[in-house]
Amino acid sequence: MPQLNIVQAINDALKTEMRRDPTVLVMGEDVGVNGGVFRVTENLYKEFGPDRSIDTPLSEAGIVGTAIGMALNGLKPVAEIQFDGFLSPAFDQIISHAARIRWRSRGRFHVPLVIRAPYGGGIRGPELHSESPEAHYAHTPGLKVVIPSNPYDAKGLLIAAIRDPDPVIYLEPKRLYRAFRAEVPEEDYIVPIGKARVAREGSDVTVIAWGAMMPIALRAAEKMAARNVSVEVIDLRTIVPVDVETVIESVKKTGRVVIVHEAPKTCGFGAELAALVNDKTFEYLKAPIMRVTGPDTIIPQARLEDYYLPDVGRCLRGIERVLNY
Amino acid sequence: MPHMTLVQAINDALKTEMRRDPTVLVMGEDVGVNGGVFRATEGLYQEFGPDRAIDTPLAESGIIGTAIGMALNGLKPVAEIQFDGFLPPAFDQIVSHAARIRWRSRGRFHVPLVIRVPYGGGIRALEHHSEAPEAYYVHTPGLKVVIPSNPYDAKGLLIAAIRDPDPVIFFEPKRLYRAFRQEVPEGDYTVPIGKAHIVREGTDVTVISWGAMVRICLQALDQLEGVSVELVDVRTLAPLDIETVLKSVSKTGRAVIVQEAPRTCSVSSELTALITERLLLHLQAPVVRVTGYDTHIPYLTMEQYYLPDAGRVKKGIEKVLSF
Numbered sequence: 001m002p003q004l005n006i007v008q009a010i011n012d013a014l015k016t017e018m019r020r021d022p023t024v025l026v027m028g029e030d031v032g033v034n035g036g037v038f039r040v041t042e043n044l045y046k047e048f049g050p051d052r053s054i055d056t057p058l059s060e061a062g063i064v065g066t067a068i069g070m071a072l073n074g075l076k077p078v079a080e081i082q083f084d085g086f087l088s089p090a091f092d093q094i095i096s097h098a099a100r101i102r103w104r105s106r107g108r109f110h111v112p113l114v115i116r117a118p119y120g121g122g123i124r125g126p127e128l129h130s131e132s133p134e135a136h137y138a139h140t141p142g143l144k145v146v147i148p149s150n151p152y153d154a155k156g157l158l159i160a161a162i163r164d165p166d167p168v169i170y171l172e173p174k175r176l177y178r179a180f181r182a183e184v185p186e187e188d189y190i191v192p193i194g195k196a197r198v199a200r201e202g203s204d205v206t207v208i209a210w211g212a213m214m215p216i217a218l219r220a221a222e223k224m225a226a227r228n229v230s231v232e233v234i235d236l237r238t239i240v241p242v243d244v245e246t247v248i249e250s251v252k253k254t255g256r257v258v259i260v261h262e263a264p265k266t267c268g269f270g271a272e273l274a275a276l277v278n279d280k281t282f283e284y285l286k287a288p289i290m291r292v293t294g295p296d297t298i299i300p301q302a303r304l305e306d307y308y309l310p311d312v313g314r315c316l317r318g319i320e321r322v323l324n325y
Numbered sequence: 326m327p328h329m330t331l332v333q334a335i336n337d338a339l340k341t342e343m344r345r346d347p348t349v350l351v352m353g354e355d356v357g358v359n360g361g362v363f364r365a366t367e368g369l370y371q372e373f374g375p376d377r378a379i380d381t382p383l384a385e386s387g388i389i390g391t392a393i394g395m396a397l398n399g400l401k402p403v404a405e406i407q408f409d410g411f412l413p414p415a416f417d418q419i420v421s422h423a424a425r426i427r428w429r430s431r432g433r434f435h436v437p438l439v440i441r442v443p444y445g446g447g448i449r450a451l452e453h454h455s456e457a458p459e460a461y462y463v464h465t466p467g468l469k470v471v472i473p474s475n476p477y478d479a480k481g482l483l484i485a486a487i488r489d490p491d492p493v494i495f496f497e498p499k500r501l502y503r504a505f506r507q508e509v510p511e512g513d514y515t516v517p518i519g520k521a522h523i524v525r526e527g528t529d530v531t532v533i534s535w536g537a538m539v540r541i542c543l544q545a546l547d548q549l550e551g552v553s554v555e556l557v558d559v560r561t562l563a564p565l566d567i568e569t570v571l572k573s574v575s576k577t578g579r580a581v582i583v584q585e586a587p588r589t590c591s592v593s594s595e596l597t598a599l600i601t602e603r604l605l606l607h608l609q610a611p612v613v614r615v616t617g618y619d620t621h622i623p624y625l626t627m628e629q630y631y632l633p634d635a636g637r638v639k640k641g642i643e644k645v646l647s648f
Contacts, residue, residue: 088417088421092413092416095416100621103621136461139461267594268590274601275594275601279614289602290602297467
């Protein structure tokens with residue numbers, strides 16, 4: 001089985017679906033001739049030509065607006081927004097239109113659109129290149145939000161997203177793009193949207209993370225294992241719809257929860273998870289839920305991001321805090 | 326003391342600040358000659374002229390972008406976005422620029438901008454005219470988010486917002502614009518941003534709400550017998566006066582949060598997370614959320630099935646009591 005990194009796995013997913021289904025196409029800034037700023041769409045232009053690998057102007061609202069029209073008329077566009085911070089210019093198209101057309105038309109129309117965006121910090125980016133805006137889309141009815149943490153899931157979730165009849169915001173943890181390789185099957189397969197994965201089993205504490213926080217959470221779990229603390233790590237994989245059953249099952253066993261995310265804390269998705277856990281497993285909790293998150297400020301540029309992003313040390317302190325309560 | 330509706334109190338706040346400070350101006354769609362779709366800016370064009378009551382094109386992104394430039398150059402614009410659902414076209418200007426300029430310039434520049442928006446359901450409107458989008462802005466560092474629930478607070482909070490050195494999103498519960506009158510002092514006064522208000526004291530349950538839902542909560546309280554409910558109007562969602570909330574919940578041990586917005590990843594989530602984080606051992610029941618559903622708010626008469634009403638608030642209170 002080939003060993004692929006996340007970029008290659010996403011490229012493979014796109015190629016697989018574009019070969020299988022002639023209505024699938026990619027579009028975005030430099031995704032065609034150039035092959036994408038991160039090389040995610042490399043060679044799609046050569047294989048599928050300019051009609052299915054479309055270079056667009058630098059206009060995010062235009063990209064998503066055009067893609068909505070395509071999706072309404074029988075195509076399955078996979079639109080790339082080059083960086084997380086450039087989702088904001090397309091916000092109106094996403095929130096006011098893509099997310100609403102099924103509802104607005106009482107189910108007569110739907111928008112099978114995937115919006116791919118490299119997201120999150122860790123690459124020493126300039127401003128608007130390191131954001132984690134998943135909470136904005138999680139709060140918006142009518143959207144699915146998917147965030148893979150490894151090459152296998154990246155391919156399977158992207159194929160599932162393309163086949164989904166409704167708009168999916170697919171956020172790719174850019175710092176993991178080339179961080180490691182994993183076995184990725186050549187054929188097509190899906191990882192279902194809405195299913196979390198228990199990445200490591202444990203019995204003392206549940207750590208919930210997604211995207212680029214997963215390797216950090218797993219390293220923290222390893223370090224705790226050396227201290228005889230058994231940490232269960234859940235990779236959420238899908239933010240909306242959230243797999244609350246997997247979370248509840250774990251919390252019933254451990255009674256202690258740490259949530260790790262990059263985004264600012266206030267009204268981040270960690271807040272919703274904490275609220276859900278409190279709602280469903282209140283009597284099982286042995287300690288308050290700990291959120292290890294970005295602080296409530298804008299993620300700083302370049303090296304200063306080290307002080308912003310949760311790291312193994314901060315995860316360990318979070319775990320210790322719920323253990324010592 | 327004059328009795329004013331909420332919309333009159335907002336008009337009075339604008340007039341008061343525009344008289345006091347020549348750098349304050351209003352701008353937006355139909356805010357000038359016409360006086361505003363809800364009459365919030367009525368008479369301002371006549372008193373202050375076209376340079377301080379500026380009619381803009383129908384372009385929300387342009388309104389906010391222009392207002393940011395004005396604010397950076399010594400003016401204090403109060404920009405109106407005509408309806409909550411028209412904030413997304415301006416989202417990029419708000420989130421990527423207004424909210425970031427103090428941070429981006431390491432404090433050399435700041436943006437004393439107020440964005441006023443009629444918000445929420447309850448007026449049987451069409452699409453994009455009944456949204457409650459406060460969570461997007463509460464999650465964005467660099468913004469303050471204020472939502473008054475009555476005329477007195479509306480005037481005092483709006484004056485505080487205009488005097489604030491940083492951008493404030495000021496949501497006006499449109500269904501309350503003319504719902505009732507209240508005594509509103511004539512001169513200038515502020516209601517401080519970041520301070521909740523205990524509307525009613527009680528000992529059994531804390532109900533936390535804001536905007537138009539405060540009145541719905543009061544209706545529910547009036548229908549309940551034999552339960553002592555403390556009602557907290559948070560008034561400001563960012564920064565959140567969590568101390569007042571925690572003080573109340575540590576006394577009652579039970580909390581119900583009532584909001585219009587969809588539930589998932591909302592301000593009710595953050596409040597629940599904060600309360601359970603700090604007060605787990607005080608809680609006698611899980612925090613209950615009474616909210617809009619995770620769907621778009623429907624049009625016209627269907628909205629009554631979406632918006633929390635006194636009955637749903639009562640059920641929430643009963644649920645938290647019977648745990």
